[in-house]
Amino acid sequence: MKTPNENTRIARASLLPLLWLLLVPLMAGCSASLPPVDHGPDRMTPVTDSTALSELSDQQLGADSGQPGFLMLDSGRDALLARAALIEMADERLDAQYYIWDDDHSGRYLASRLVAAANRGVQVRLLLDDINVSGKESLFSVLDAHPRINVRIFNPAKSRDGVGRWLSYITEFDRINRRMHNKTFVVDGAFGITGGRNIGDGYFDEHPAINFRDRDMLVLGSLVSDMTGNFEAYWHSRWSYPLEQLYPQPKTPETARAELVQAHRQASGLRASPPLDRASARALLEKSLAGLVRAPGRLVFDPPPEDPEAPADNVSATARALFEVVESAESEVLIESAYLILADDQLMKLDTIGSPDVKVAALTNSLATNDLVTNHSGYVRWRREMLEHGMELYELRPDAPACQRWVENAPACSNGAVSLHSKAVVVDSETLFVGSFNVNQRSMYLNGETVLIIQSPELASAVARDLRRAMKPENSWQVTIDEGGDLKWNGGDQVSSHEPETGFWRRAMARVLSWLPIEKYL
Numbered sequence: 275m276k277t278p279n280e281n282t283r284i285a286r287a288s289l290l291p292l293l294w295l296l297l298v299p300l301m302a303g304c305s306a307s308l309p310p311v312d313h314g315p316d317r318m319t320p321v322t323d324s325t326a327l328s329e330l331s332d333q334q335l336g337a338d339s340g341q342p343g344f345l346m347l348d349s350g351r352d353a354l355l356a357r358a359a360l361i362e363m364a365d366e367r368l369d370a371q372y373y374i375w376d377d378d379h380s381g382r383y384l385a386s387r388l389v390a391a392a393n394r395g396v397q398v399r400l401l402l403d404d405i406n407v408s409g410k411e412s413l414f415s416v417l418d419a420h421p422r423i424n425v426r427i428f429n430p431a432k433s434r435d436g437v438g439r440w441l442s443y444i445t446e447f448d449r450i451n452r453r454m455h456n457k458t459f460v461v462d463g464a465f466g467i468t469g470g471r472n473i474g475d476g477y478f479d480e481h482p483a484i485n486f487r488d489r490d491m492l493v494l495g496s497l498v499s500d501m502t503g504n505f506e507a508y509w510h511s512r513w514s515y516p517l518e519q520l521y522p523q524p525k526t527p528e529t530a531r532a533e534l535v536q537a538h539r540q541a542s543g544l545r546a547s548p549p550l551d552r553a554s555a556r557a558l559l560e561k562s563l564a565g566l567v568r569a570p571g572r573l574v575f576d577p578p579p580e581d582p583e584a585p586a587d588n589v590s591a592t593a594r595a596l597f598e599v600v601e602s603a604e605s606e607v608l609i610e611s612a613y614l615i616l617a618d619d620q621l622m623k624l625d626t627i628g629s630p631d632v633k634v635a636a637l638t639n640s641l642a643t644n645d646l647v648t649n650h651s652g653y654v655r656w657r658r659e660m661l662e663h664g665m666e667l668y669e670l671r672p673d674a675p676a677c678q679r680w681v682e683n684a685p686a687c688s689n690g691a692v693s694l695h696s697k698a699v700v701v702d703s704e705t706l707f708v709g710s711f712n713v714n715q716r717s718m719y720l721n722g723e724t725v726l727i728i729q730s731p732e733l734a735s736a737v738a739r740d741l742r743r744a745m746k747p748e749n750s751w752q753v754t755i756d757e758g759g760d761l762k763w764n765g766g767d768q769v770s771s772h773e774p775e776t777g778f779w780r781r782a783m784a785r786v787l788s789w790l791p792i793e794k795y796l
Contacts, residue, residue: 310512325365327464342495350479351682358548362555376474377410379543386538392422404430419527425517428454452582455721466501486695500573511578569730593718609636615714640669642775651787652796674749706734
């Protein structure tokens with residue numbers, strides 16, 4: 275069950291696209307945008323190759339460092355521990371870029387470790403998308419006031435709170451819809467993490483009731499510099515604003531930072547046990563890196579828009595990369611996407627992939643597990659067409675036993691629910707496409723995204739096996755069209771004629787919203 279605060283946040287987020295579309299014609303022209311920023315010359319000192327993490331990377335990759343190394347962070351706990359260990363090992367620089375950084379146990383713990391790293395001389399740069407900053411600005415202001423921590427906010431609304439913030443969303447509809455959904459975490463230019471996870475309890479197996487199934491990749495080698503290039507493109511964007519331009523500085527930041535570090539020195543409030551010093555951090559990384567996979571790969575990211583108010587009519591670089599990967603399929607395409615919306619243009623591409631016998635199966639959220647009814651409504655709008663084009667559709671069950679394998683917090687699986695947040699595509703169990711990219715219209719046209727394309731049968735097969743297990747009746751409902759043309763949800767011995775485990779009003783809201791042509795904005 276979701277808490278009242280979560281329900282409020284979800285309800286607001288669900289209504290936002292609808293409010294934009296209904297009110298923008300009435301409010302257009304009522305407010306001016308923030309002027310773009312001139313950041314001036316970059317004065318950051320380049321990282322050296324003599325840091326502890328650089329040495330550890332060289333040790334893991336050996337003399338032949340031309341081929342990158344990948345470690346799948348398959349559970350939220352592994353993802354949290356990896357980030358914590360990298361922060362403890364940092365010597366020179368840490369760059370973090372996120373769509374959401376929650377002010378909860380894990381968010382404040384990692385923030386406290388950033389402060390501790392900065393206290394010992396590490397330069398920290400934190401880049402956040404504006405859409406989820408409101409209400410958490412006090413935490414980020416305390417960080418930004420540190421002389422070695424800089425925080426920037428991508429594409430902010432001019433008004434920072436209250437009715438004015440909502441009016442900014444409405445009057446600046448085109449610009450505000452261009453979001454930085456990219457997620458990168460790079461330490462000393464030697465280790466990087468990218469994938470689907472934001473920063474927060476629900477992404478790290480720490481929430482008592484609702485946890486996300488997600489995926490990250492820890493990366494070593496040449497692709498880490500590409501991840502830094504991803505970060506730098508947004509950091510230097512004219513639409514990334516220093517936090518101090520948007521919020522007043524706290525009156526006693528030194529005291530607040532000291533209290534933050536002290537409160538989380540022993541990782542209080544967390545179920546996980548992160549490393550508390552460099553020695554234990556190195557031991558954790560070395561143990562984890564025993565599972566490192568060497569494979570050819572490349573990183574693709576969408577650069578920030580030069581003019582965010584321009585029409586977003588062209589598909590993104592990450593979407594084009596996905597189409598290229600899928601077109602190479604000879605037998606099977608498996609899709610894992612929290613939000614799934616393939617419209618006419620993409621469905622036509624599915625009809626022309628390499629072989630007419632290619633199986634295309636997708637796992638996505640059911641209405642019962644989707645955190646946003648609006649996003650589900652876009653899927654509802656195109657669900658029948660996807661089935662008619664031969665796709666197999668599977669919708670995650672909130673009581674899926676697979677939660678026990680995905681989430682290292684057993685009580686949360688028993689007493690709560692699991693929701694899908696991961697984004698991956700596997701082609702022929704040989705190629706893995708993984709990152710922040712949902713297979714939906716927003717990722718294809720509006721968001722900035724970051725993905726890895728890895729040519730590894732080992733990694734691709736591992737994700738494929740997990741998806742096939744997740745598609746079994748005990749974990750997901752398969753949606754089909756019966757002989758009478760009606761949709762059915764098949765869960766083994768149980769067959770439903772409407773979306774299972776949901777109330778009438780939630781189903782009605784999803785259905786009514788599906789009538790609106792707003793899928794690009796969901």
